[in-house]
Amino acid sequence: MIKPALTLLLPIFLMVAATYSVRATDSEIIITTREANYGLYEAVVSVVNNPGIAGYNLVIEFDNTKLTPVSIEEGNALTGGMIFISNLSGATQEQIAEMSAVTAVWGAAQDAEEDGVLFTVLFSVSDEAAELVELHLASRGIGNTSEEDLDFILTSATIELEEEALFGEPRSGLPDEPGRINATTIIIVSLSATVLVLVVCLAAKSKLRKRQPSRYGTRT
DSSP states (O other), rough: OOOOOHHHHHHHHHOOOOSSSEEEEEEEEEEEEEETTTEEEEEEEESSSSOOEEEEEEEEEEOTTTTTEEEEEEESSSSSSEEEEEETTOOOOOHHHSSSEEEEEEEEEEEEEEOOOEEEEEEEEEETSSEEEEEEEEEEEEEEOOOOOEEEEEEEEEEOOOOOOOGGGGSSOOOTTTTTTOOOHHHHHHHHHHHHHHHHHHHHHHHHHHOOOOOOOOOO
16 A cells, blocks of 8 residues: 555655765676566566665666567565556557556565566567567666665666567467467377378288188188
8 A cells, every 4th residue: 555645745746856875886787688478578676785765766668669668577586565656557559668667666664675687578579579678677766765765786787578479470469379480380290190101001900800711711
């Protein structure tokens, strides 16, 4: 549940510079990417060497002709969170299609010092996308309960598209797309052909046995 006072104060706290800045030189927020499902990729945003934060306002920027955000999920690294909101929350499909950035805002009443996943964004990839698609991580403010504006090292990432189709064809659509041939299809066809040949051989052998005369001749 979001407390009204925190809802009003947190955006101001995160967007207005504090009286001084503290740079945590060994503290970093990074994006890592991985394939989640066919045609879908995850951008996982994590904090490393966390000095203690009470709020963040982070942004993942991308080319919306290549990527479309599908969903966002809060991570379990930080405890005591009282608010987690995103521009994806309540957005229509038309609004999402026009987005070129996903925002994530988190806040708590006390500093959280855990390392781990802050949030994960799921993206779908356009058929027009090249092998590498860039994701740029930016900050609109990261702070603590001492009203310090923390300066993290931000590490962006790229999504490396997998080329799984045969014959050099780029991957697109769903796994059961008509006309798509992959290694699994070839294995299944090969096994089916082997089974068919085996069945034909057994049938021919059975017919041959029926035609052969009895070893002891015909009884009268």
